[in-house]
Amino acid sequence: MRSRQSSLIILKSTLGRLPSYYCEIENRAARGEEFVSATAIAESLSINPIQVRKDLASISSEPGRPNVGFRVKTLLEDLKVYLGYDQYDEAVLVGVGALGHVLLHYGGFAKYGLDIVAGFDSEPKEKKVGDKTVLPIAKLVPFLKRTHVNIGIITVPASEAQGVADMLVAGGVRAIWNFAPTTLNLPAGILVKNENLAASLAALSAELRRRR
Amino acid sequence: MRSRQSSLIILKSTLGRLPSYYCEIENRAARGEEFVSATAIAESLSINPIQVRKDLASISSEPGRPNVGFRVKTLLEDLKVYLGYDQYDEAVLVGVGALGHVLLHYGGFAKYGLDIVAGFDSEPKEKKVGDKTVLPIAKLVPFLKRTHVNIGIITVPASEAQGVADMLVAGGVRAIWNFAPTTLNLPAGILVKNENLAASLAALSAELRRRR
DNA sequence: TAGATTGTTAATCGATTAACAATC
């Protein structure tokens, strides 16, 4: 068995750390562990044990048992509720290129209660991609108005992202997950999460260089 | 023109915010703007102007001019250097499934000085995917030892991620970008960035619900 | 000149870490 894991980067604030606890605890549940201590989780994730202890104390519905730790089953359930993984939510995806395709078919969303209900693309002909329907972009706004889906995923090129964002907002979307490397200009109250994959890798590369 | 953009989430600490400044300033450069004020950037990104001002002051090689702002060209160059976008770095990718395919062909990395030099897959036959070579996994460790690539990207299923991580480390990789939804057990000193796309979307969905 | 914007110092705020008694 290896000594310690490297430090994970960018795990700021309780809410930011909880998903990684969930993942780690799930692994342990799969291995059949019944109890887990904050110390053990901290060890696996190489973060401060006091921090984990405090985080778990703040979300656990059941107190941890000294010298034993927390019941894995309870902890998983609590985290699931706290992180909203038990709540079903829907999204639409705009831009069925290579990345769009992958997300549209990614099986991992279901576990988090998420479903991408339809894809939209500039191609004027409706089609099926696996079990998902891809509709022409002209149908986006009416679709949103009818279904009240409130999350939009943007996987179009940067040059078209703003136009798509405007349509999403016009349709009533409240949150946008934006994979186009551009800043969107949106009315107040719309939640945006920018996902710049290239910049993420660059940050890892830069951090590595910094450590030398 | 719209009033204000919504608040972007998860932009903690100077280093975390700089990439979004870069993106925004680049947009402005493309529009031909020669100067930009911290206030204007803050407005577009809907974050606190004092914070932007301080961040820019800390990385700019040239002082900002009162009543004018910062020279766009200088700022872009400074950010590029600071974020390491001017430094060339290489990575290998393991797991040429749907997501692996997309990353292997993603054109956006070049702009950040990054290149995925080869893909590896369990399929025993070498092949070409676009201009990239995909080699059988058995060749991974020798390849790494020969080329000294120090970043590995994991896009295999969760069940195989640990095995792949072990090989990457054996080959001398120093940083891992992990798309498998699992916690990797690694020796100290290896930098890991976990990218759980489903959990990211779930966090957005939960945040949206929280705001109601 | 008035207004916008800067750089910087001080104040506030929140998050992380330390300390320690209590418990199994």
Next chain:
DNA sequence: TAGATTGTTAATCGATTAACAATC
């Protein structure tokens, strides 16, 4: 009992925000 682990209070640390004089 000794050792591991908990929950919680206090101390530390760092990041954000406010304030303000200086400048164009």
